[in-house]
Amino acid sequence: MKTLTTLFKNNVREYGMLIALITVMIFFQVQTDGVLMKPVNITNLVLQNSYVITMAMGMLLIIITGGIDLSVGSVVAVIGALAGVLIVRYDVNWVLVVALSLLLGAGIGAFHGYFVAYLKIPAFIVTLAGMLIFRGLTIALLRGESVGPFPRGFQNISSGFIPDFFHYEGFHITTMLIGVILSVLLIWLDLRGRKNQQKYGFEVTPFYFFVVKNIAITATVMGLCYLMASYKGIPTVLVLLFVLITFYAFITTSSVIGRRIYAMGGNEKAARLSGVNTPRLLFYTFINMGVLASLAGLIVAARLNSSTPNAGDGMELDVIAACFIGGASPMGGVGKVIGALVGAFLIGVLNNGMSIMGVGIDWQKVVKGIVLLLAVLFDVYNKNKSA
Amino acid sequence: MSDVILEMRNITKTFPGVKALNNVSFSVTQGEIHALVGENGAGKSTLMNVLSGIYPYGTYQGEIYFQGKECRFRDITESEKVGLVIIHQELALIPFLSVAENLFLGNERAKNGVIDWNESISKTAELLERVGLHESPNTLITNMGVGKQQLVEIARALAKEVKLLILDEPTASLNETDSEKLLELLLQFKAHGISSILISHKLSEVNKVADSITILRDGTTIETLDCRNDTITEDRIIRGMVGRDITHRFPPRDSKIGEVIFEVRDWNVYHPLHEDRKVSTNVNINVRKGEVVGLSGLMGAGRTELAMSIFGRAYGTRISGSAYRNGNEVDISNIDKAIANGIAYATEDRKAYGLVLIQQVKNNITLANLEEISTRQVINEPQEMKVTSEYRDNLNIKCSSIQQLAVNLSGGNQQKVVLSKWLFASPEILILDEPTRGIDVGAKYEIYTIINRLVSEGKGIIVISSELPEILGICDRIYVMRDGKIVGEMPASEASQEKVMKYIMTQQEVVEQ
Numbered sequence: 030m031k032t033l034t035t036l037f038k039n040n041v042r043e044y045g046m047l048i049a050l051i052t053v054m055i056f057f058q059v060q061t062d063g064v065l066m067k068p069v070n071i072t073n074l075v076l077q078n079s080y081v082i083t084m085a086m087g088m089l090l091i092i093i094t095g096g097i098d099l100s101v102g103s104v105v106a107v108i109g110a111l112a113g114v115l116i117v118r119y120d121v122n123w124v125l126v127v128a129l130s131l132l133l134g135a136g137i138g139a140f141h142g143y144f145v146a147y148l149k150i151p152a153f154i155v156t157l158a159g160m161l162i163f164r165g166l167t168i169a170l171l172r173g174e175s176v177g178p179f180p181r182g183f184q185n186i187s188s189g190f191i192p193d194f195f196h197y198e199g200f201h202i203t204t205m206l207i208g209v210i211l212s213v214l215l216i217w218l219d220l221r222g223r224k225n226q227q228k229y230g231f232e233v234t235p236f237y238f239f240v241v242k243n244i245a246i247t248a249t250v251m252g253l254c255y256l257m258a259s260y261k262g263i264p265t266v267l268v269l270l271f272v273l274i275t276f277y278a279f280i281t282t283s284s285v286i287g288r289r290i291y292a293m294g295g296n297e298k299a300a301r302l303s304g305v306n307t308p309r310l311l312f313y314t315f316i317n318m319g320v321l322a323s324l325a326g327l328i329v330a331a332r333l334n335s336s337t338p339n340a341g342d343g344m345e346l347d348v349i350a351a352c353f354i355g356g357a358s359p360m361g362g363v364g365k366v367i368g369a370l371v372g373a374f375l376i377g378v379l380n381n382g383m384s385i386m387g388v389g390i391d392w393q394k395v396v397k398g399i400v401l402l403l404a405v406l407f408d409v410y411n412k413n414k415s416a
Numbered sequence: 417m418s419d420v421i422l423e424m425r426n427i428t429k430t431f432p433g434v435k436a437l438n439n440v441s442f443s444v445t446q447g448e449i450h451a452l453v454g455e456n457g458a459g460k461s462t463l464m465n466v467l468s469g470i471y472p473y474g475t476y477q478g479e480i481y482f483q484g485k486e487c488r489f490r491d492i493t494e495s496e497k498v499g500l501v502i503i504h505q506e507l508a509l510i511p512f513l514s515v516a517e518n519l520f521l522g523n524e525r526a527k528n529g530v531i532d533w534n535e536s537i538s539k540t541a542e543l544l545e546r547v548g549l550h551e552s553p554n555t556l557i558t559n560m561g562v563g564k565q566q567l568v569e570i571a572r573a574l575a576k577e578v579k580l581l582i583l584d585e586p587t588a589s590l591n592e593t594d595s596e597k598l599l600e601l602l603l604q605f606k607a608h609g610i611s612s613i614l615i616s617h618k619l620s621e622v623n624k625v626a627d628s629i630t631i632l633r634d635g636t637t638i639e640t641l642d643c644r645n646d647t648i649t650e651d652r653i654i655r656g657m658v659g660r661d662i663t664h665r666f667p668p669r670d671s672k673i674g675e676v677i678f679e680v681r682d683w684n685v686y687h688p689l690h691e692d693r694k695v696s697t698n699v700n701i702n703v704r705k706g707e708v709v710g711l712s713g714l715m716g717a718g719r720t721e722l723a724m725s726i727f728g729r730a731y732g733t734r735i736s737g738s739a740y741r742n743g744n745e746v747d748i749s750n751i752d753k754a755i756a757n758g759i760a761y762a763t764e765d766r767k768a769y770g771l772v773l774i775q776q777v778k779n780n781i782t783l784a785n786l787e788e789i790s791t792r793q794v795i796n797e798p799q800e801m802k803v804t805s806e807y808r809d810n811l812n813i814k815c816s817s818i819q820q821l822a823v824n825l826s827g828g829n830q831q832k833v834v835l836s837k838w839l840f841a842s843p844e845i846l847i848l849d850e851p852t853r854g855i856d857v858g859a860k861y862e863i864y865t866i867i868n869r870l871v872s873e874g875k876g877i878i879v880i881s882s883e884l885p886e887i888l889g890i891c892d893r894i895y896v897m898r899d900g901k902i903v904g905e906m907p908a909s910e911a912s913q914e915k916v917m918k919y920i921m922t923q924q925e926v927v928e929q
Binding site for chain 2: 225226228229231283284285286288289291292295296298299300301302303304305306362363
C-alpha cells in the first residue's frame with residue numbers, strides 16, 4: 030500500500046494548489062463577511078470564470094506542446110463582434126451564427142497552427158501577430174462602437190439556468206438531484222478504478238484515505254449544489270464547462286492523442302522518431318484552441334449582451350496564468366487539466382474577492398502577478414529539491 | 417631540440433563508473449609536432465581536456481608541468497594565459513560575428529570597455545596574413561567555409577600568443593586541399609618554434625608531419641614512437657592502437673542466416689543545411705533474416721546519417737534510392753511508413769532523440785506503438801501496465817516501478833527502455849545506433865544477449881558501432897563506411913581489427929569484394 034506521504038509527495042503540486050485555493054477562499058470569506066460564498070456570488074463566480082476555464086482547456090494543450098497562444102483575447106473579441114454584427118445588424122438566426130462562429134474559430138486556429146506547425150515560426154510571434162490582427166479586425170467590424178442587445182435565446186448561452194421540473198418555491202430541486210447523481214457517479218468511478226488497479230496488482234491508497242477523499246468530494250459537490258439551488262439552480266454554462274472539463278481530462282489522461290501531445294512536448298525529436306506526426310498534432314492543438322476561444326467569445330458576448338471593441342482585452346494573460354499557476358511547464362510536456370482548473374478558479378476567486386472588497390483593478394493586477402510568480406517559484410523549488 | 421616544453425605525469429581521470437585515463441604520462445618537446453592517436457574512446461580528448469583545464473585541477477590525479485613549472489589550471493582561461501591553446505573538433509566560433517570580433521572574443525582590444533576597432537582590424541589582418549587566409553576582417557564567420565573557419569581558429573590561437581597548439585581532429589571535416597594547407601601551416605609554426613599536439617585518425621597525415629607519435633589505448637599510454645629516426649608504417653601504428661585481445665565479452669550465438677529481408681540500393685543523401693554536401697553516396701547495403709550486420713567507421717563517416725535517412729527520411733534532403741523488403745520495393749518516405757514496414761531505428765543519442773526523459777518508463781515503452789494498447793484511440797492503461805511490466809522483466813530494466821521517470825534511470829537501463837520501445841513496435845529490421853555507448857560492461861553483455869535473442873527470432877539487425885571489438889564480436893557481416901561511402905564489406909569470419917582499421921584509415925578506396 031502506498032503511504033500517504035508518498036502520495037502527497039507525488040502530487041504535492043495538485044494538493045498545494047488546492048490548499049492555496051481553499052486558503053484564499055477562507056480569507057475572502059472572512060474579509061467579505063461571508064459575501065464570497067453567498068449563493069448569488071457563487072453563481073457569479075462560475076459565470077465570470079467560464080470563459081477563462083473554457084480557454085484554459087485549449088491553452089493547456091498548447092502549453093504542453095511547448096507553445097503559447099497570445100491571440101485568444103483578440104479571438105474572443107473578433108468572434109463576439111462578428112456575432113453581434115450578424116445577429117443584431119443583419120438579423121441572422123443566432124443558432125446559425127453560433128455554428129458559423131465555431132467554424133470560424135477553427136479557421137483562425139488553423140491559420141495560427143499552419144504558421145507554427147508547418148512553417149516553423151515560433152508560436153509566440155505568430156499569435157502575437159494574430160493578437161494584433163484580430164483586435165484590429167474587431168474594431169473595424171464594430172466601427173469602434175458596441176453592438177447589442179442580443180435576442181433572449183443567445184443571451185441564455187451565458188445567463189440561462191437549467192429548468193426545474195419540481196417547481197418548489199425558492200429552491201431548485203433538480204439541481205440537488207443532479208448533485209446526488211453526480212456524487213454517486215464519482216464515488217462509483219473511483220471505486221471501479223480502485224478495483225481495477227487491485228485486479229492488476231498495483232498499489233492503491235489506504236482505504237481510509239479513499240473514504241475521507243470521497244466524503245470531501247461529495248461534501249463539496251453537494252455544498253455547491255445547495256448554494257446554487259438556493260439561488261436559481263445550475264447555470265447552463267456550468268453544464269457546458271462540466272462537459273468540456275470531463276472531455277479534456279479524458280483526452281489528456283486516457284487518449285492516444287493526449288499521450289502523443291505530452292510526448293511531443295517532453296521531447297519533440299524523440300516523439301517524431303517514434304512515428305508521431307508532430308507537425309500535424311501541433312496544427313490540431315491550435316485548431317482546438319481556436320474553437321474554444323470562439324466559444325468563449327460567444328459566452329462573453331452573451332454575458333455582456335453586447336459586442337464591444339475591447340472585449341477579452343488582456344484575457345489571454347488570465348488564461349495563460351491559470352495554466353502556469355496550475356503547474357504547466359513553459360518548457361512543455363507537463364500540465365494537468367485539474368491543475369489548470371484550480372489555477373483558473375484561484376485567479377477567479379482573487380478577482381472576485383478583491384472586487385467585493387473594493388480593491389482597485391490596479392492592485393488586483395499586482396496581486397495576481399505575485400501569485401503567478403509564487404506558484405512557479407514553488408514549482409522550481411520542488412523540482413530542485415527532488416533532483 | 418630536446419627541451420621538454422610539456423610534461424604530464426601519471427594522469428588518472430575517472431568518471432562515474434569508468435576510468436577514462438589510467439596513469440598516463442605524456443611529454444612534448446620544444447618545437448615538435450606530436451601526434452596523439454588511438455581508437456574512439458581511448459582517452460585522447462579526455463587527456464587534452466585535463467591539459468587545458470576543462471577538467472579543472474583537483475578533478476584528476478597527476479601533475480602537469482609546462483615550461484618547467486607545475487600548472488594547476490582551474491579553467492581554460494588559465495591554460496590559455498600560459499600559451500596552451502586547444503582547438504576543438506567542433507569549432508567554437510560565433511557565426512554571426514565577424515572574423516575580427518571572433519578573433520578577440522574574450523580578449524578584446526579595448527580601452528575602458530570601448531573597443532578599439534582600428535587596432536582590432538589591423539591586428540586581425542596581420543594574423544590572417546600569418547595563417548595565409550585572404551579574407552577581410554569584417555567577413556562574417558557564417559559566410560566562410562569550414563576550412564577557412566579552421567584557419568580563423570588558428571589565428572585566434574595566435575592572437576593569444578600560443579606556445580603549444582592542440583588540434584583535436586582538425587582535418588576531420590576538411591577536404592584534401594584544405595587539409596594539406598593546414599598541415600603546411602603546422603610545419604611553418606614548427607619552424608617558428610611553436611609546438612603542436614595533433615590528434616588525428618588520419619594516419620597518412622600523422623606520418624607526414626609528426627615528429628613523434630604517442631598511442632593511447634583504453635586510457636593508458638601504450639608507446640611513444642619517434643618518427644625522426646625510424647620510419648613508422650601505418651600498420652605499425654594500427655597494431656599499437658588495437659592490440660588487445662577479445663576475451664569473453666560477447667555471448668556466443670548460433671547464427672541461422674536466411675534470405676535477404678531488407679535492402680537499400682543506390683542510396684544518396686544530402687546534408688539538410690549545406691545542400692550541396694553529400695552525406696551518403698551510392699550506398700548499397702542489405703540485411704538477411706537472422707543476421708547481425710555491422711556498420712563500422714569513424715565518427716563523422718556518415719553512419720548515423722545513413723541510418724536515419726533510411727528510417728523514414730528522418731535526416732537529410734534530396735534523398736534518392738530504393739528500399740526493398742523481402743525483394744519488393746517499399747515506400748519508407750516518412751517515419752510512419754518506415755515503422756509500418758517493420759523498420760525501427762534506436763538512436764545513438766538516447767537522451768536527445770530516444771526518450772521523453774520527463775515521462776514514465778511505461779509511456780516511453782509504448783510511445784511508438786500506442787495502437788497496440790488502445791481501442792478506438794483510448795489507451796487501456798491496465799493493459800499498458802501489463803505489457804510494459806513484461807518488458808521490464810524480460811529485459812531486466814532496473815527501475816523502482818514502470819511509473820518511474822526515465823530521467824532517473826542509469827544509462828544502461830535507459831538504453832533498455834529505448835530497446836523495449838522498439839521491440840514493442842515489433843519490427844523485422846532493427847537498426848541499433850551505438851547501442852552500448854556510455855554503459856557499463858555488464859549492461860553491454862545484456863544488450864548483446866538481447867540482440868542474440870532477436871536474431872534467433874528471425875529479425876535482421878544492423879549495428880552501428882565505433883568500437884571495433886564490439887563490431888567484430890557481435891556481427892556476422894561488416895560494412896565499413898568512410899565519407900558517406902561504403903568502402904568495404906566482409907564476413908566477420910574474415911575480419912580482424914587491423915583489416916577493418918585499414919579500410920577505415922586508408923585514403924584511397926580499396927575495392928575488394
